[in-house]
Amino acid sequence: xxxxxxxxxxxxxxxxxxxxxxxxxxxxxxxxxxxxxxxxxxxxxxxxxxxxxxxxxxxxxxxxxxxxxxxxxxxxxxxxxxxxxxxxxxxxxxxxxxxxxxxxxxxxxxxxxxxxxxxxxxxxxxxxxxxxxxxxxxxxxxxxxxxxxxxxxxxxxxxxxxxxxxxxxxxxxxxxxxxxxxxxxxxxxxxxxxxxxxxxxxxxxxxxxxxxxxxxxxxxxxxxxxxxxxxxxxxxxxxxxxxxxxxxxxxxxxxxxxxxxxxxxxxxxxxxxxxxxxxxxxxxxxxxxxxxxxxxxxxxxxxxxxxxxxxxxxxxxxxxxxxxxxxxxxxxxxxxxxxxxxxxxxxxxxxxxxxxxxxxxxxxxxxxxxxxxxxxxxxxxx
Ligand SMILES: Cc1cc2nc3c(=O)[nH]c(=O)nc-3n(C[C@H](O)[C@H](O)[C@H](O)COP(=O)(O)OP(=O)(O)OC[C@H]3O[C@@H](n4cnc5c(N)ncnc54)[C@H](O)[C@@H]3O)c2cc1C
Numbered sequence: 001x002x003x004x005x006x007x008x009x010x011x012x013x014x015x016x017x018x019x020x021x022x023x024x025x026x027x028x029x030x031x032x033x034x035x036x037x038x039x040x041x042x043x044x045x046x047x048x049x050x051x052x053x054x055x056x057x058x059x060x061x062x063x064x065x066x067x068x069x070x071x072x073x074x075x076x077x078x079x080x081x082x083x084x085x086x087x088x089x090x091x092x093x094x095x096x097x098x099x100x101x102x103x104x105x106x107x108x109x110x111x112x113x114x115x116x117x118x119x120x121x122x123x124x125x126x127x128x129x130x131x132x133x134x135x136x137x138x139x140x141x142x143x144x145x146x147x148x149x150x151x152x153x154x155x156x157x158x159x160x161x162x163x164x165x166x167x168x169x170x171x172x173x174x175x176x177x178x179x180x181x182x183x184x185x186x187x188x189x190x191x192x193x194x195x196x197x198x199x200x201x202x203x204x205x206x207x208x209x210x211x212x213x214x215x216x217x218x219x220x221x222x223x224x225x226x227x228x229x230x231x232x233x234x235x236x237x238x239x240x241x242x243x244x245x246x247x248x249x250x251x252x253x254x255x256x257x258x259x260x261x262x263x264x265x266x267x268x269x270x271x272x273x274x275x276x277x278x279x280x281x282x283x284x285x286x287x288x289x290x291x292x293x294x295x296x297x298x299x300x301x302x303x304x305x306x307x308x309x310x311x312x313x314x315x316x317x318x319x320x321x322x323x324x325x326x327x328x329x330x331x332x333x334x335x336x337x338x339x340x341x342x343x344x345x346x347x348x349x350x351x352x353x354x355x356x357x358x359x360x361x362x363x364x365x366x367x368x369x370x371x372x373x374x375x376x377x378x379x380x381x382x
Pocket of ligand 1: 006007008009010011012034035036037043044045046047083084085086109110111112114118119122155156241244276277278279285286287288289290322323
């Protein structure tokens with residue numbers, strides 16, 4: 001039985017070692033990973049990589065945030081194909097180099113693309129060295145720019161603006177938000193107003209910024225401020241990587257580009273094709289949710305190949321939120337409670353927590369155990 005996993009990001013990098021473990025119980029299980037990049041990258045760590053104030057610190061952080069798949073999964077038995085999937089059919093995937101790979105089961109975890117360097121462009125086939133050069137060049141641009149604007153006030157924009165101010169206190173950092181306020185619950189909004197005031201980062205809410213050039217001036221619509229910038233950083237606009245489904249399954253893609261799946265993450269009507277993580281139309285797009293979906297999938301899949309029990313329906317959960325508001329501080333929101341620290345501008349507890357999660361993502365065995373535990377905690381009755 002041949003199982004093809006497309007994408008070794010948050011979901012894929014948890015599913016792959018789990019499938020390899022299953023090989024011990026199901027002899028005939030052949031596992032293949034296809035990814036357009038040859039390396040694993042911990043996406044939530046990318047803001048920190050780009051904000052580092054010098055080359056040595058950048059290289060150190062880059063090495064903590066990326067690693068070749070062959071190194072990460074050196075203890076597991078699978079075949080890696082470094083290619084981009086161009087088209088998916090009912091029983092085969094076609095690659096950018098015109099080759100094809102057949103499958104009995106396809107686990108499609110191709111995630112989403114981002115309009116700036118926070119994620120490698122999934123339309124390109126990337127080597128680790130190319131990725132390092134791309135990020136290094138962008139970091140250099142940040143270092144040499146005095147006035148920087150960040151567009152988008154979600155997690156990425158908040159982290160980028162506050163990390164930059166933390167590492168470069170003399171730069172002018174401005175954040176633009178197209179909505180009325182930060183897109184979070186009121187308690188977090190209040191905490192963020194505190195943080196941005198204290199750090200002296202100007203935020204313009206309700207201002208949609210479009211058609212930016214490399215440098216220039218933005219005139220705000222409401223207050224008529226003129227904001228000069230040497231560099232703009234897009235921190236918004238994720239696009240699901242559903243293009244390979246466009247030709248053969250156009251009716252399964254919704255108006256925002258997400259692939260519609262059933263309660264078991266299967267492509268409706270096709271029991272052998274699963275779509276997991278950012279690319280499907282289930283819930284918000286978060287690392288922790290991609291992990292929970294991955295564990296749920298593997299539980300069902302294990303039962304399927306062993307031919308026991310019928311599959312369990314996936315139940316959505318409210319995940320805890322954790323994000324940084326500077327190099328050494330963060331805010332979290334767990335079970336309706338905001339944790340902001342004593343002075344209400346973030347706590348190092350969140351930073352240590354995130355560093356721990358990053359570290360464990362590079363230890364596949366521990367990562368599997370930890371996520372099994374988190375899944376049980378989130379779904380106590382299963
Ligand atoms: C800068 C940034 C910071 C973030 N911070 C947080 C955070 O703090 N907390 C949080 O919960 N979430 C965060 N997120 C969101 C989180 O990273 C995503 O929700 C998560 O990575 C989704 O996991 P995934 O496995 O679905 O996809 P990804 O992790 O995007 O993995 C997709 C994989 O598929 C590969 N791929 C794509 N297309 C193809 C193709 N056609 N052929 C072959 N391979 C392909 C890619 O190379 C990649 O390896 C952040 C996102 C960004 C961009």
